[in-house]
Every structure is written in structure tokens, then in C-alpha cells.
Amino acid sequence: MYLYGASGHAKVIVDILRAINEPIEALFDDNEAIHRLLDYPVLHSVEVKEPLIISIGNNNIRKKIAEQFNVRFGKAFHPSAIISATTTIDEGTVVMQGAIIQTGVYIGKHCIINTGASVDHECVIEDYVHISPHCTLCGNVKVGEGTWIGAGSIVIPGVKIGKWSVLGAGSVVTKDIPDGVLAVGNRCKIIKQI
Numbered sequence: 749m750y751l752y753g754a755s756g757h758a759k760v761i762v763d764i765l766r767a768i769n770e771p772i773e774a775l776f777d778d779n780e781a782i783h784r785l786l787d788y789p790v791l792h793s794v795e796v797k798e799p800l801i802i803s804i805g806n807n808n809i810r811k812k813i814a815e816q817f818n819v820r821f822g823k824a825f826h827p828s829a830i831i832s833a834t835t836t837i838d839e840g841t842v843v844m845q846g847a848i849i850q851t852g853v854y855i856g857k858h859c860i861i862n863t864g865a866s867v868d869h870e871c872v873i874e875d876y877v878h879i880s881p882h883c884t885l886c887g888n889v890k891v892g893e894g895t896w897i898g899a900g901s902i903v904i905p906g907v908k909i910g911k912w913s914v915l916g917a918g919s920v921v922t923k924d925i926p927d928g929v930l931a932v933g934n935r936c937k938i939i940k941q942i
């Protein structure tokens with residue numbers, strides 16, 4: 749496996765790949781000052797290799813890089829994550845330690861289901877979404893492309909969250925949230941367009 753992005757997020761993905769005995773060949777990064785991450789070389793070639801995971805937490809940047817390279821993308825699921833056999837998870841997505849993904853869930857490309865997050869039955873998570881550590885998404889929640897849900901947020905059943913929105917850490921989401929907004933709090937309220 750190759751990783752693109754030599755950050756703290758990459759270190760977490762390295763831990764997952766080690767836990768599943770998936771060899772890591774090298775990382776790529778635009779920052780030419782970085783030459784190693786943990787035990788691995790960091791390369792600055794414009795020609796990346798496959799299978800590749802984009803190990804960058806920022807959803808916009810992950811999308812930009814995914815669209816830049818026509819390569820096969822990998823996936824990484826930590827063995828401590830509990831993932832229903834009826835779940836579909838698309839390429840480039842990573843599932844961190846202790847996450848639980850329930851029956852009938854769909855998770856798109858290049859998503860992050862972070863440490864201890866819970867995604868319950870029949871949720872639909874579109875491409876480039878980040879579900880931060882210890883979020884709880886109840887059943888039938890929909891999260892639109894590129895949205896970032898902050899750590900420890902709770903989303904009640906059936907809520908629809910739009911594309912490219914940001915929900916602050918600890919949000920309690922009881923109503924639908926539109927595209928392109930920053931919303932925070934319990935109950936989660938929009939504070940600005942982004």
C-alpha cells in the first residue's frame with residue numbers, strides 16, 4: 749500500500765495497515781522537507797503508485813488529490829472495528845479503531861470513519877465525508893458529499909445533512925442541515941454559510 753500525505757492522520761492509517769499485516773511501501777507528500785514518516789520513506793514524485801490511500805484529513809484536499817491521480821485506491825479497516833457484512837464501503841475509505849458500522853450502511857469513496865464512531869443501520873454516507881471520533885449517527889441518517897461532522901456529535905434517526913457542511917464538535921443534530929453551512933451546538937444551529 750502507498751499513502752499520500754505524511755501527517756498525524758497518516759500515522760493512524762499506518763497503525764491500521766500494520767494491524768492487518770498490509771505492507772506499506774512508501775508515502776508521498778508535497779512537502780519536500782519531509783523525508784520519512786515512522787519507518788517509511790516519504791517520496792515527492794509526481795507519479796504516484798497504487799494501491800493508494802489518501803492519508804489527509806481535510807475533505808477538500810482529499811477530493812482534489814483523488815481527482816488528480818488515475819490509480820487504484822485501497823481501503824483500510826482496523827480489525828477492532830465492527831462492520832456488518834451487509835455494509836458497502838467504497839474505495840479509499842478508512843475505518844479507525846473501535847468504529848461500529850451497522851447493517852445496510854453505504855459509505856462512499858475516500859471517507860474517514862474515525863475512532864469509536866458509530867454509524868447505525870441504513871445510513872448513507874457520500875464521498876469525502878469525515879465522521880470524527882466518537883460520533884453517533886442513528887439509523888437512516890444521510891450525510892452529503894464532503895461534510896465534516898465534529899468529534900462526539902450525535903445525529904438523531906432519519907436526519908439528512910447536506911454536502912460540504914461542517915458540524916462543530918459535540919453537535920446534537922435533530923433537524924436536517926443544508927449544503928455548505930457551519931453549524932454548531934445542542935441543538936445544532938447554523939452560524940454561517942461556508
Ligand SMILES: CC(=O)SCCNC(=O)CCNC(=O)[C@H](O)C(C)(C)COP(=O)(O)OP(=O)(O)OC[C@H]1O[C@@H](n2cnc3c(N)ncnc32)[C@H](O)[C@@H]1OP(=O)(O)O
Pocket residue numbers: 862880881897898899900914915916917918919930932933939
Ligand atoms: C483524530 C482527530 O483529531 S479528528 C478531528 C476532529 N476535530 C473536531 O471534531 C473539531 C471540530 N471543530 C470545531 O468544533 C470548530 O470549533 C469549528 C470547525 C466548528 C469552528 O471553527 P471556526 O470556524 O474556527 O470557528 P470559531 O472557533 O471562530 O467559532 C465560531 C463560533 O462558534 C462557536 N463554536 C465553535 N465550535 C463550537 C462547537 N463545537 N460547539 C459550540 N459552539 C462552537 C465559537 O464559540 C464561536 O462563537 P462566538 O462567535 O459566539 O464566539
